[in-house]
Amino acid sequence: MISAPDRPVVTRFAPSPTGDLHIGGGRTALFNWLYARGRGGKFLLRIEDTDRERSTPAATAAILQGLTWLGLDWDGEAVSQSAGKDRHAEVAHQMVARGTAYKCFSTQEEIASFRAAAEAGGRFAQFLSPWRDADPAAHPDAPFAIRMRAPRQGETVIADAVQGRVVIRNDTLDDMIVLRSDGTPTYMLAVVVDDHDMGVTHVIRGDDHLNNAARQQMVYDAMGWEVPVWAHIPLIHGPDGKKLSKRHGATAVGDYQAMGYPAVAMRNYLARLGWAHGDDEFFGDAEVLDWFALEGIGRAPARLDFKKLENLSGQHIAAMDDAALLHELDGFLAAAQRPALTPVQREAMSRALPYVKDRVKILPDLIDKAHFALITRPVVADAQAQVALDPAGQQLLKSLTPHLRNAQWAKEGLEPVLTAAATAAGIGFGKLAAPLRAALAGRTVTPSVYDMMLVIGQDETIARMEDAFG
RNA sequence: GGCCCGUUCGUCUAUCGGUUAGGACACCAGGUUUUCAACCUGGUAAGAGGGGUUCGACUCCCCUACGGGCUGCCA
16 A cells, blocks of 8 residues: 655646647646645646756746646746756765765767667667776776666565556666766656655656656665655547647647637546546536545546537536636637737627527637627628528518517517517517527527527617618 | 556446446437527447456456557656
């Protein structure tokens, strides 16, 4: 059984800044956030920029932005891993002093040719440094890398909260380099030192790191540090079951904002992808925060399913209060590089929201459904609407208008008026609604005519009708 | 090549030795209707394959197949 440390929970998300925040990274961050926040712990952010070649400030900014949109707030400042390189080097030298690491004078050329020879011979031998057991007195005055003196016998056991007990034979692992010959730390060293120094209690990350956990655990052991709880979660795959890549379309978290999914729906969907709490499908933050636990995480990779995301998105939009929805809409418009709502449109939108939000899937649908409220006179009729506004249609509107002038402006008041008009004309209600729809929205596909009339009001309704038959 | 992980309806999953294998999305059919939706009712659909263990396996063990990961002075 995996026993958590007595200390308060500290988790972290540690992306390397080499591109946008990937959807898989977003989910990893979410799991860490949920675990920490649900337990009153801390959620830290560390930018793994030890690879100076590939790391860019733009990528760091994109990652922070992606997390912010997802609503995953971190404690304190985001730390740069590169800032700790002196500390990393210090630990590497402490390991040498403790005898758990050693200086290796083999050059990169020697190692490369060893590997090339091994491969040519059809073997896949690991490189064993000849300096592992060399007498320090015989050390040359040359550049050296520091290698872990990994145990050659026995096995390393990873007690993983998701994967269970994973046993890795030590002789399948080599003496990994912890400090490069230029004095910079490798990832394997840096993560361990940083996680230890930051007091990280639970390492929740992609299962592509499962094997690395064995190597890293050796570093903890070498320094006599307490090993954190490991939790290696399966990766997300594309709809075709292959590893998610550019060719699957949207891979960056920001893409989803630009497509119009509300952040709360993303959190719901992403949390549910690879994690379950019984049959619960639709939930908000308060509930997941309460429910989330490592035990509920599955071990198989999950595929992205846009249909399901859309469904969840629709449910969240319907459930959200209008102010929050308007705020999401503003963010979406900006992310999609679409023009922002004018103050007048914003006002119209907030009046229309209660009538349209329960029948859409994504944010842009809101704009489309609220089209009738957003436009101003004169209403421009599209081709189909023009058909509905033929002479017969116009006549219907004309005879209806007077009755509307003294109608009580509520659904209960309007209903009798419209049905009476339809009956008088000897037609079904649908026939009457068609020209009305066309006059009020300039379209034939709109929300309910009653809803539209209530949103735009009596004067505007009558004015638009008069425009249509005038 | 070696090592590690995985495999329940099309998809996400429940099940933690005994269930007619449940739910959700999607899909199909019917209903409702004021267009598009939404909504209501019903339905199709699953334990990769083969061996064990057991009174009894989706569940435990082994093998095979398939998928993924690691095997760097990348992270």
